Amino acid sequence: MHTTAIMTIRPVRADDVTDILALAAKTGSGLTTLPADETLLKARIDRSLRTWRGSADKAEQGYLFVLEDSVQQRVVGVSAIEVAVGLQEPWYNFRVGTLVHASRALNVYNAVPTLYLSNDHTGQSELCTLFLDPDYRQGTNGQLLIKARLMFMAAFRQRFGRRVVAEMRGFSDDAGYSPFWANLGQRFFSIDFAHADHLSISGNKAFIAELMPKHPLYVDLLAAEARDVIGVVHPQTEPAKATLESEGLRYQGYIDIFDGGPTLEAEIDDIRTLRESRVISVASVSSASVKDDETLPWLLLANDDYNDYRVVVAKARVSEAGAELEPRIAQALNLNCGQSARMATLFAREKTV
Template sequence: MMLIRPVQHKDLADILVLAGKTGIGMTSLPKDEKHLAARIERAIATWEGHLERGEQGYLFVLEDSEQQKVVGVSAIEVAVGLSEPWYNFRVGTLVHASKALNVYKPVPTLYLSNDHTGYSELCTLFLDQDYRHNKNGQLLSKVRFLFIATFRQYFARKVIAEMRGVSDENGLSPFWEGVGRHFFGMDFAQADFLTGTGQKSFIAELMPKHPLYVDFLTPEARAVIGTVHPQTAPARAVLESEGLHYQGYVDIFDAGPTLEADIDDIRAVKQSRRLKVVIGESASDAPCYLVANENYVNYRALLVHGGVTEGSLTLDRHSAEALGVAAGDTVRAITLFQQEHAS
């Protein structure tokens, strides 16, 4: 069974293995044992209520219960930019005009921005290559929306997700080569590692404070602004299907797009339902549901083919035990895909 649960201290070794498989460009999951241990500790402290809002962050794991192995992770930051500045580029336009010369020319620009300060963030989504089947990726990504729907009071008005931008297998980023290298004097991989391990002060110290004219960049750098890494395209599609969209903000290192939405407009927040548990057998052709208990500290979620009738959801005994619920308890559920409908 594939089960979502909060991260635990014992998961460090498995998560370190996963971090070694991400490649360059995923700043939130660096292969650094000390940093990952601190990330796990911070998530546990968040669930225990020990941290200020700007430090809070949830980390979920996808566990193969038969193998007793963590095979994926996903996370939510409660409010970015409150403890240290949150940077991105806003893609804008300057107009150069002269009536005398009959010239009117819009010029695309990049502005250094802190506009997303205080927003919640979806981040750190990674699934082992061997498990990218049977809707595991959908489960790992979308469970965050169901958690937000259940515990809405802990999150901001808006949510963002920074998508990994274009880089090759050697860690070469066209945007970094066209922009970042001129200001930072280091390789993309080094800058990526520094930010992933929390060493971000150099961004404020070295980033240009004035708008950058996109037309002055190399064709290769211009071409990747707002473009995702090929391996990230499925993750972007999942988020867009749930209501997030690109609004003209990109990462300052690789120019990957930032998706955003009002949390209350997200499908799982609007459409998920609280249902009473009935123990039994449901038809295998029933709609696929993402189902979670409502236990904040011992949160559990999984996928089931469930039958929904008159405010109840039928779960088999094995699924109910995994969720930690019994007949008559309440769970929150939503169809995994928008087009599916309960009978």
């Protein structure tokens, strides 16, 4: 790692496919939206490019962002937004519910947890496809990768739904074994976890509706190892879950049908970064370094340029007149004095003027 690198979020480009393919090879099992398959990745990139060009129907619109190391000139992370899930093909999950079995004569009252196949999130916007190269999991890189999407949604609020969801990667071990899938999904589909993942990300989701039972599934009939991971995230996903929870997203009782990972959700206008971000003027570009000034908060700074979008994390002096940016930060954002930038504190509870 080079300490002088500027880590910048930008829209994906067609020539990023090689770097993204290398990232996908590092994800392990369970990250279904980033397959190590060049054909599928090219299709995903093309769909994103058509979304930015305005030539994609709402049902297929999705934005794919990359995190680029300015020194290495290499993509080291990805994150994405789906505009409206479930409009083109069903978007399934399980709703964790309760059935009551009671007998007054026997003085028995049992509240039994159940799983219902659901399409309740149809039409909502989704935060997805989050992955950061393990070599870059330090500093503010993870926070930037997650929250840059929220800055984009704040700038272009009209393009997204009223509610936002985020499916968290469920628990699996180092060998890729998913206790939830092994004790539930595999019983109905008779295929392994990796094969089911591949079918799902390839757009072949009809098998879910065809094979998954429509009646409630009793959680207590699952093996203990499966019950114990309902709503539990993969260890590598814990930081992302904590970050989204700090933004106001919460688990509301929906889980992934493959690995049992929790779905977090919130009203879009209640999300902290969207609610608190504001547009300021670039008052000056100064060579005076501020990165070591402990009195200044870390900021998310974005240029709000739809087609050439940029977000960085940096410190900046902010006054009523606007922000004073270092030259390398202004350059990374493609901003000059007098232009506007969007600003939000990187962490909750920090303040600017």
